[in-house]
Amino acid sequence: MYKIAVFVSGGGSNLQAIIDACDSGKLNATVCLVVSNKNTAFALERAEKSRIPNFCLTAESEILATLEKFNPNIIFLAGYLKKIPPSILEKYDVYNIHPALLPKYGGKGMYGINVHKAVLAAGESETGVTIHKIDSDYDKGTIIAQKKVAVLPNDTAETLAARVLAHENIFIVEVISQILSEC
Numbered sequence: 001m002y003k004i005a006v007f008v009s010g011g012g013s014n015l016q017a018i019i020d021a022c023d024s025g026k027l028n029a030t031v032c033l034v035v036s037n038k039n040t041a042f043a044l045e046r047a048e049k050s051r052i053p054n055f056c057l058t059a060e061s062e063i064l065a066t067l068e069k070f071n072p073n074i075i076f077l078a079g080y081l082k083k084i085p086p087s088i089l090e091k092y093d094v095y096n097i098h099p100a101l102l103p104k105y106g107g108k109g110m111y112g113i114n115v116h117k118a119v120l121a122a123g124e125s126e127t128g129v130t131i132h133k134i135d136s137d138y139d140k141g142t143i144i145a146q147k148k149v150a151v152l153p154n155d156t157a158e159t160l161a162a163r164v165l166a167h168e169n170i171f172i173v174e175v176i177s178q179i180l181s182e183c
């Protein structure tokens with residue numbers, strides 16, 4: 001049974017998808033730890049409801065000490081909007097889900113709704129989801145898997161965000177399953 005630490009900053013729909021897949025046996029894993037940088041993140045309530053140890057932590061030393069205690073096989077960033085320091089990347093395999101087809105629409109400021117606004121402003125006909133292994137640069141690193149999602153003529157940033165997120169919630173489980181099978 002693999003142990004996954006999930007880092008979050010927001011609503012946590014991807015966290016919920018991972019929890020549900022662990023509960024149903026789709027993933028041979030448990031979420032051993034949830035870390036948020038915001039104590040208001042709804043994702044923390046989801047963790048609490050599933051009785052998963054959850055913490056709001058911002059200090060690097062505290063995050064490292066907590067990881068050491070729970071000893072996950074992998075760390076998954078599911079809507080975590082802070083940079084991961086090198087001290088963590090040296091010790092753990094860290095993966096991230098991003099709501100666009102990287103390397104397009106990644107980097108500083110490109111998170112959440114901003115990504116979808118930029119995709120629409122550029123007149124793209126397709127966008128998607130990227131899961132990648134993190135290196136020290138945000139939204140850079142090795143791309144593990146991508147899924148394309150169509151941009152529809154009447155899309156607003158909100159409708160596009162919702163469609164991409166629905167795909168993320170399925171794709172994240174498929175790709176974690178693949179990552180764990182190679183662990």
Ligand code: GAR
Binds near residue numbers: 011013015080111115
């Ligand atoms: C997701 O769309 C995720 O791809 C994005 O934040 C959202 C979190 O949703 N992450 C980034 O933009 C990272 N650059 P969730 O809290 O419902 O899982």
